Amino acid sequence: MTDLEDNRPATVRFAPSPTGHIHIGNARTALFNWLFAKQRGGEFVLRFDDTDEARSSDAFAEAIRADLEWLGISPDIVAWQSKRFDAYGAAAERLKAAGLLYPCYETGEELERRRKLRLARRLPPVYGREALKLTEEERSAIEAEGRKPHWRFLLPNFADDPFETRRTEVHWDDIVRGPQTVDLASMSDPVLIREDGTYLYTLPSVIDDIEMGVTHIIRGDDHVTNTGAQIALFKALGSEAPSFGHHNLLTSVSGEGLSKRSNALSIGSLRDEGFEPMAIASLAVLIGTSESVSALPSMAALMELFRPEFASKSAAKFDPAELTSLNRALVHDLSFDDVNTRLAALGISGERAEAFWYAVRGNIDFVKEAEQWWTIVTQGLSDPEPLDTGDVDFVREAFAQLPPEPWDANTWSEWTNSVKQASGRKGRSLFMPLRLALTGRRSGPELADLLPLIGRAGTLDRQP
Numbered sequence: 001m002t003d004l005e006d007n008r009p010a011t012v013r014f015a016p017s018p019t020g021h022i023h024i025g026n027a028r029t030a031l032f033n034w035l036f037a038k039q040r041g042g043e044f045v046l047r048f049d050d051t052d053e054a055r056s057s058d059a060f061a062e063a064i065r066a067d068l069e070w071l072g073i074s075p076d077i078v079a080w081q082s083k084r085f086d087a088y089g090a091a092a093e094r095l096k097a098a099g100l101l102y103p104c105y106e107t108g109e110e111l112e113r114r115r116k117l118r119l120a121r122r123l124p125p126v127y128g129r130e131a132l133k134l135t136e137e138e139r140s141a142i143e144a145e146g147r148k149p150h151w152r153f154l155l156p157n158f159a160d161d162p163f164e165t166r167r168t169e170v171h172w173d174d175i176v177r178g179p180q181t182v183d184l185a186s187m188s189d190p191v192l193i194r195e196d197g198t199y200l201y202t203l204p205s206v207i208d209d210i211e212m213g214v215t216h217i218i219r220g221d222d223h224v225t226n227t228g229a230q231i232a233l234f235k236a237l238g239s240e241a242p243s244f245g246h247h248n249l250l251t252s253v254s255g256e257g258l259s260k261r262s263n264a265l266s267i268g269s270l271r272d273e274g275f276e277p278m279a280i281a282s283l284a285v286l287i288g289t290s291e292s293v294s295a296l297p298s299m300a301a302l303m304e305l306f307r308p309e310f311a312s313k314s315a316a317k318f319d320p321a322e323l324t325s326l327n328r329a330l331v332h333d334l335s336f337d338d339v340n341t342r343l344a345a346l347g348i349s350g351e352r353a354e355a356f357w358y359a360v361r362g363n364i365d366f367v368k369e370a371e372q373w374w375t376i377v378t379q380g381l382s383d384p385e386p387l388d389t390g391d392v393d394f395v396r397e398a399f400a401q402l403p404p405e406p407w408d409a410n411t412w413s414e415w416t417n418s419v420k421q422a423s424g425r426k427g428r429s430l431f432m433p434l435r436l437a438l439t440g441r442r443s444g445p446e447l448a449d450l451l452p453l454i455g456r457a458g459t460l461d462r463q464p
C-alpha cells in the first residue's frame with residue numbers, strides 16, 4: 001500500500017508563521033491539507049509557527065484565522081508554538097544528552113571561507129563538523145570570550161566516524177510527487193538553535209508533528225530538501241516520520257514567488273475586492289494540476305475533484321484575470337437566497353430585489369456591481385452616455401407608445417414591436433437608443449427583465 005492509498009483518518013496541519021497576511025499560494029497549502037483531511041474524515045490543525053516572536057503578531061494570527069474561515073476552512077485545533085517552548089527545550093536536552101545536538105561557534109564569515117575552500121578542493125560545500133573536534137578546554141576558552149554556541153543536529157550519514165560520511169539515502173513516498181530520495185551526506189548538519197537561544201523552524205515543527213499526532217505533512221515543494229533531515233530528526237526523537245506531500249508553488253504572472261509581506265495577492269485584499277471564496281479556493285487548488293480550472297460552487301464539489309497527486313511538478317503562474325472569470329461564472333449561478341443578505345447590505349431590498357437579482361446576475365463579475373444597476377433601476381440614470389442627437393425624436397415617439405400597466409416580462413417585446421412598426425427601425429438602430437435612454441449604458445442586463453422593474457412611471461422619468 002502506498003501512502004496515498006492509506007485511507008485512515010488523517011491529521012494534518014497548516015503551519016503559517018503569523019508574520020503577514022496569507023496569499024493565494026498559502027491558501028493552496030491550507031486547502032490541500034483541508035481537502036485531504038476532510039476526504040478521510042480527519043482533523044485539521046492550524047498551527048502558528050511563531051517562534052520568531054519579534055516578527056510574529058497576534059493581529060496577523062487573527063487575520064489568518066479569519067481568512068481561512070472565510071475560505072471555508074474551520075480548524076479542528078489551533079496551536080501556537082510560542083506556548084510550547086518547554087517541550088522544545090526538553091527535546092533539545094534529550095538530543096544533547098544523546099550527542100545528536102552539538103555546539104558550534106563558527107561565525108558566518110568563517111563558514112563562508114571554509115565553504116569556498118571545500119569548493120576549491122572539489123569537495124561538497126557542506127559543514128565539515130569542525131566543532132565536533134573541539135576539546136572541553138577549547139570550548140570553555142571560546143565561551144570565556146563571551147561567545148555563545150549555535151547548535152547543529154548530527155545527521156546519521158556515517159558508520160562510526162562522523163568525519164567519514166557516506167551516502168545515506170532517505171526515501172519517502174511523497175503523496176504528491178511519488179517516490180523521493182535525498183542523500184543525507186549531501187547536506188550540512190542543520191542548525192536547530194541559534195546563538196541567542198531561539199529555535200529555527202525545524203525542531204519545533206518536528207516535535208509538534210510528533211506530539212500532535214500529525215499523520216501527513218502537506219506543504220510547498222520548497223521544503224523537499226528539508227524533508228530528508230526532518231525524517232532523520234523524527235527518528236532521533238524516537239518517532240516514525242509521518243507521510244509527506246510537497247505540492248508545486250504558485251508564482252506571479254511574471255514568475256516571481258509570492259510573498260506574505262507583499263499585500264497585493266493576500267486573501268484579505270481579494271476578499272475586499274469582492275471575490276467569492278469559492279473562486280479563490282477553486283483556482284488555488286486547481287491551477288497547476290492535471291485538472292482543468294473551473295469555478296466550483298462549493299467545498300464539497302472541490303473535494304470530489306481533489307487528489308493530491310494531480311498537482312504538476314513545476315510552478316504554476318497565478319493570473320488574477322483568471323480569478324475574475326471564475327468569479328463571474330460563480331456570480332451568474334448564485335441564487336437570491338445565496339446573496340440576499342449581501343444585497344440588503346448594499347441597500348438592495350424590498351419587493352423588487354429578487355427579480356432584480358435574477359435580471360442582473362448574468363451581467364456582473366462581482367456581487368457588489370449589482371449596486372450600480374439598482375441605482376439605475378430605482379433612481380434613474382447616473383452619469384449616462386448621451387443619446388445621438390439623431391435618436392432623440394425617435395426615443396420621444398417610442399415613449400409615447402409605452403403600453404399601460406400592468407407590466408411583465410412580455411412588455412418589452414410588445415412595446416418594441418409596436419415601435420418597430422411605427423418607426424420602421426429594426427435591430428441595433430431600434431434597440432440601442434432605447435437601451436441608452438432606459439439605462440444610460442450601451443450594454444447591460446436584458447431590457448425585458450429591467451423594464452418591469454423600472455415601471456411605467458420610472459420609465460417616463462427617463463424621457464429625453
Ligand code: GLU
Pocket residue numbers: 015016017049201205217218219223
Ligand atoms: N512555518 C513553515 C512555513 O511556513 C511551515 C512549513 C511546514 O509546513 O512544515 O514554511
